[in-house]
Amino acid sequence: MSAADFPDQLKALDATLRNIENVLDLDRLRRERAELEEQASAPDLWDDQARAQEVNSKLSYAASEISKMESLRSRLDDAALLLEMAQAEGDEGSVNEVGTEILSLQKAIDAQEVRTLLSGEYDSREAVVAIRAGAGGVDAADFAEMLLRMYLRWAERHGYPTEVYDTSYAEEAGLKSATFAVKVPYAFGTLSVESGTHRLVRISPFDNQGRRQTSFAGVEVMPVVAQTDHIDIPENEIRTDVYRSSGPGGQSVNTTDSAVRLTHIPTGIVVTCQNEKSQLQNKASAMRVLQARLLERKRQEEEAKMAGLKQDTTGSWGDQMRSYVLHPYQMVKDLRTEQETGNPPSVFDGHIDEFIEAGIRWRKQTQIAG
Structure with a gap:
């Protein structure tokens, strides 16, 4: 990846992020957050514990989704601004810093994009x-x-x-x-x-x-x-x-x-x-x-x-959908998506997002092909 490609990569990331923002409907999410905050502040909320837990769970989720998207948008805007300033001043160190941030943003935006693939009838459920x-x-x-x-x-x-x-x-x-x-x-x-x-x-x-x-x-x-x-x-x-x-x-x-x-x-x-x-x-x-x-x-x-x-x-x-091999070699491999890692201890400690994201993409492709 060369510095000359950075502007085009930032534009591509911006287009992807805008699409995610449209699919998630951030304005709707913000309205939901406001409504849930109002419900959560009601003095009689905990009279019904099941209802209270449901409200707090939905509020936590809405706040988390909004925070993730706002953070990605802020990081992307900052990267574009830093690149513009660094190129104007010939600051090679800052240009390289933008390159590192682009790679990080690409991974984060790809992960968030997976959420837009969850459109099944029951996908939004707990x-x-x-x-x-x-x-x-x-x-x-x-x-x-x-x-x-x-x-x-x-x-x-x-x-x-x-x-x-x-x-x-x-x-x-x-x-x-x-x-x-x-x-x-x-x-x-x-x-x-x-x-x-x-x-x-x-x-x-x-x-x-x-x-x-x-x-x-x-x-x-x-x-x-x-x-x-x-x-x-x-x-x-x-x-x-x-x-x-x-x-x-x-x-x-x-x-x-x-x-x-x-x-x-x-x-x-x-x-x-x-x-x-x-x-x-x-x-x-x-x-x-x-x-x-x-x-x-x-x-x-x-x-x-x-x-x-x-x-x-x-x-x-x-x-059978996944193998966890600890001997004679170390590997976890998903047999549907070919996603794999050589670090089983990390997987068993809950680092499974890459497997889940690959599975969601695989399922969507399978549905389209079918």
């Missing part, structure tokens, strides 16, 4: 994510726990609120399954590309002979049900079981039967929740997850009908 250990015994359970931490760290890095509904611990180590929510708009559209089978290859820390082990875990991402959805579940279609919550190794973490298991009789879908303190809270959380599962099932069936294809919507984890 998300419920379920992780389940697959084949591989104790290694698979440990892998499921690694994935749970990875997604929670990703959300934490972005400042997205999360709520863990259920963690079912395996006997020796790790998790049989876990369910959590990411409570921010567009969480479903963003994380839905993470659905599928994840594969881990490593020297097993649980094998005293130090053999290489391949294990699998499934990730399912579902949209949170909104009031406008028609997901009615008659009481006679649900079997409710209560039991005592337990932690790792079966250690009791609750002295009452507060954990709840819901079974949707027509579909056989089973949902558990044990992380709340009361049975009523656990049942409410479990019902939200069950509704999300049924909504996702409905969404998949509608997609299959539209495409004229028959898809398995009975809980299949889908095709």
Whole structure:
């Protein structure tokens, strides 16, 4: 990249940013922020905790989106001004500084552009994510726990609120399954590309002979049900079981039967929740997850009908989509997009944005090609 190209590159970035600003409709977002700020300041807001959390989540999201866009616009304008001054004064150091900023802006604007690709019917929803250990015994359970931490760290890095509904611990180590929510708009559209089978290859820390082990875990991402959805579940279609919550190794973490298991009789879908303190809270959380599962099932069936294809919507984890290799070499690779990195520890610490962005672009291209 030569300095002679900098003006054209800045113009191209400006055009891309303007397109993003138009798609996101910043004026609308600012109006929404003002309305939400007014709602958040209401003295009786916390009389309804669920409503209060929803308002604060939407306000946080709107403020974050506006801040990102305003920051990018300011940086781009400053870079153009600095280039103009540096070229007029023959300041080569400042010209090089603009070149570095252009590369940084390109990456940031590309990442923000991905958000404009989330236009599906449910993409703007919050998300419920379920992780389940697959084949591989104790290694698979440990892998499921690694994935749970990875997604929670990703959300934490972005400042997205999360709520863990259920963690079912395996006997020796790790998790049989876990369910959590990411409570921010567009969480479903963003994380839905993470659905599928994840594969881990490593020297097993649980094998005293130090053999290489391949294990699998499934990730399912579902949209949170909104009031406008028609997901009615008659009481006679649900079997409710209560039991005592337990932690790792079966250690009791609750002295009452507060954990709840819901079974949707027509579909056989089973949902558990044990992380709340009361049975009523656990049942409410479990019902939200069950509704999300049924909504996702409905969404998949509608997609299959539209495409004229028959898809398995009975809980299949889908095709293998990503490999995490820790031995004999270090690599994480997405098998759909070819996105890869040689730094698995960083990925497991929540640095997965490049994989998510590549997945969203891949999905959009696949839809266009289809």
